[in-house]
Amino acid sequence: MQSRRRSWFWPVTRFVEFARCARLHRALIALALAAGFAATPAPALEESNSPPTGAWEFLRTQFYGDREIGVVDEEFMRLDAPANTPDPAATPLTLHFGKGAVGNIKQVRLIIDNNPLPLASTIDLGKDVPVDEIDLRVRVDRFTSARAIAETNDGRLEMRSAWIKASGGCSAPPSAADGGTMGEIRFRPSPDAKSLQVSIRHPNHSGFQIDPKTGDAIPPHYVSHMRLSSNGKTLVDVDSGISLSENPTLRIVSDQPFAAPLTLDAEDSKQGHYSATWTGAAAAGQPTAADGTH
Amino acid sequence: MRLARAHGCAIGACLLLLVAGATRANPEPPALDVDEAAPGVFVHMGKLLPLDAPGHDDIANIGFVVGSRCIAVIDTGGSPRIGRALRAAVKKHSTLPICYVIDTHVHVDHVLGNIAFKDDKPEFVGHAALAEAINRSRSYFLEHYAGDFDAPPNANQIVAPDKLVATTLQLDLGGRRLELRAWPKAHTDCDLTVLVQDAGVLWTGDLLFRERVPALDGSAKGWLAAIDELARTKVKIIVPGHGPIARDSASAWLPERNYLQTLIDGVREEIAAGKSIEDAMSHVGAAEKANWKLWDSANARNVSRVYQELEWE
Numbered sequence: 001m002q003s004r005r006r007s008w009f010w011p012v013t014r015f016v017e018f019a020r021c022a023r024l025h026r027a028l029i030a031l032a033l034a035a036g037f038a039a040t041p042a043p044a045l046e047e048s049n050s051p052p053t054g055a056w057e058f059l060r061t062q063f064y065g066d067r068e069i070g071v072v073d074e075e076f077m078r079l080d081a082p083a084n085t086p087d088p089a090a091t092p093l094t095l096h097f098g099k100g101a102v103g104n105i106k107q108v109r110l111i112i113d114n115n116p117l118p119l120a121s122t123i124d125l126g127k128d129v130p131v132d133e134i135d136l137r138v139r140v141d142r143f144t145s146a147r148a149i150a151e152t153n154d155g156r157l158e159m160r161s162a163w164i165k166a167s168g169g170c171s172a173p174p175s176a177a178d179g180g181t182m183g184e185i186r187f188r189p190s191p192d193a194k195s196l197q198v199s200i201r202h203p204n205h206s207g208f209q210i211d212p213k214t215g216d217a218i219p220p221h222y223v224s225h226m227r228l229s230s231n232g233k234t235l236v237d238v239d240s241g242i243s244l245s246e247n248p249t250l251r252i253v254s255d256q257p258f259a260a261p262l263t264l265d266a267e268d269s270k271q272g273h274y275s276a277t278w279t280g281a282a283a284a285g286q287p288t289a290a291d292g293t294h
Numbered sequence: 295m296r297l298a299r300a301h302g303c304a305i306g307a308c309l310l311l312l313v314a315g316a317t318r319a320n321p322e323p324p325a326l327d328v329d330e331a332a333p334g335v336f337v338h339m340g341k342l343l344p345l346d347a348p349g350h351d352d353i354a355n356i357g358f359v360v361g362s363r364c365i366a367v368i369d370t371g372g373s374p375r376i377g378r379a380l381r382a383a384v385k386k387h388s389t390l391p392i393c394y395v396i397d398t399h400v401h402v403d404h405v406l407g408n409i410a411f412k413d414d415k416p417e418f419v420g421h422a423a424l425a426e427a428i429n430r431s432r433s434y435f436l437e438h439y440a441g442d443f444d445a446p447p448n449a450n451q452i453v454a455p456d457k458l459v460a461t462t463l464q465l466d467l468g469g470r471r472l473e474l475r476a477w478p479k480a481h482t483d484c485d486l487t488v489l490v491q492d493a494g495v496l497w498t499g500d501l502l503f504r505e506r507v508p509a510l511d512g513s514a515k516g517w518l519a520a521i522d523e524l525a526r527t528k529v530k531i532i533v534p535g536h537g538p539i540a541r542d543s544a545s546a547w548l549p550e551r552n553y554l555q556t557l558i559d560g561v562r563e564e565i566a567a568g569k570s571i572e573d574a575m576s577h578v579g580a581a582e583k584a585n586w587k588l589w590d591s592a593n594a595r596n597v598s599r600v601y602q603e604l605e606w607e
Contacts, residue, residue: 086595087598171433176603247602
């Protein structure tokens with residue numbers, strides 16, 4: 001085991017490598033270094049279905065200290081991602097919760113080990129919310145392990161992970177859906193209202209995309225927080241970062257229909273505030289008029 | 295910095311020259327095979343290979359048009375080496391100067407050979423958005439296609455256009471005119487078509503894929519609109535960006551049109567039913583699979599792109 005142990009500054013070295021390869025924005029370097037210098041030596045743990053890669057050993061210590069993390073079977077939780085993502089800038093990540101997990105999870109962290117900033121999202125779930133699936137779209141920069149670490153209401157930590165082969169997701173230029181009115185919010189329920197997708201029109205600049213006019217990196221500008229609530233009660237609360245795709249999208253699925261009204265409140269990294277409420281009035285499947293305030 | 299001088303210099307200086315002027319130090323490859331699709335219109339047919347297979351720098355249809363005064367090259371291949379091989383083919387067929395190098399769009403398999411023509415001092419011609427698209431792509435090309443550059447890879451080998459086309463442009467080659475047309479976002483955001491007026495040859499760039507599954511990097515709706523307009527253009531010969539030359543306009547565009555329409559219809563249904571992008575990627579377009587080659591290289595990505603485009607309509 002000793003041979004697997006890496007020096008304490010190894011994560012820092014990795015971040016600097018990323019910085020060189022992908023023209024990391026100066027602020028991100030500062031952040032990564034600050035985090036790196038605060039680190040303590042990472043334990044060289046083995047996880048049966050997720051060999052440690054990239055920043056994981058480091059982040060594990062940061063977030064969870066030496067708490068035990070179980071590796072659960074898919075009956076409890078599953079993380080689905082395309083093994084070879086066709087569209088690295090918009091890679092679907094799907095979290096499935098099994099019977100033992102629904103209503104019993106208070107937080108999930110999504111970590112993409114080899115992304116420049118690996119913590120893609122921290123998702124807090126409202127108490128007794130019967131969500132059995134959460135979908136996000138993320139940028140994946142290179143071959144990586146993605147992992148979901150769930151904390152249960154009784155304080156256990158459980159992890160599932162998936163390998164993703166990808167390249168260039170963080171630096172990819174805007175898609176055909178570029179533009180529109182920043183902050184426009186769309187709710188798309190399924191006809192039975194058991195799934196609901198909510199999207200915010202936002203470039204979600206990662207800090208790694210190139211401005212074609214200057215050749216320099218476009219500064220990061222991303223949705224940092226999304227909260228979906230029903231009459232003031234939180235269903236899902238997501239802290240996010242540069243790893244979310246352009247036009248950030250959150251999709252939740254339940255075995256029961258979601259009831260209107262549902263409100264999305266979002267903030268971005270430049271203090272932009274966006275809010276809209278789904279009133280359930282529109283025909284199922286059609287985007288509902290977002291009563292938004294920007 | 296010419297090759298002849300490099301032969302005579304000391305080793306240290308030679309290394310410097312190799313670093314500074316790598317393209318000069320590379321031997322002339324054999325001339326590419328070209329077909330004379332119409333009098334004075336020469337096409338090299340790209341190979342049907344995946345983008346990660348050996349030989350992937352030679353997958354696009356590229357070529358040149360010879361006038362009485364000078365020559366226009368249309369697309370230059372996916373490496374400086376392919377560019378030099380195309381230039382060798384030009385020199386085999388004509389001693390006239392090369393006055394234009396036209397890039398039909400930003401993709402690596404069409405533009406990375408530009409550097410091979412630099413010393414001919416042509417005007418490099420492209421869509422008004424091409425220069426920016428190339429700027430945006432420099433680091434991507436260097437990172438993902440480093441092996442296709444002359445060693446050592448560097449951004450100076452990527453040549454951007456200096457003559458930009460916002461709508462249309464006529465180029466006179468002496469005795470024959472080329473009509474260039476810039477399109478709104480379609481296959482990419484910088485598609486340009488070239489019509490050789492006297493011969494009725496339409497060079498489509500990647501607005502037309504035949505046999506090879508189309509790859510969407512622009513707008514599916516924009517692409518359909520471009521197809522509908524191009525299919526009405528009366529021409530005798532159509533040179534697609536990938537796949538065999540066609541002679542009948544109506545039938546040439548139909549398979550690609552059907553494919554894009556299938557994706558648009560399929561994705562709209564998925565969105566209306568509240569299905570996720572992942573669901574859509576797993577099955578939309580399946581009915582078209584038998585009609586295309588290298589399907590897995592592009593279809594799921596295309597569906598993802600179409601979904602992201604249509605969820606905001």
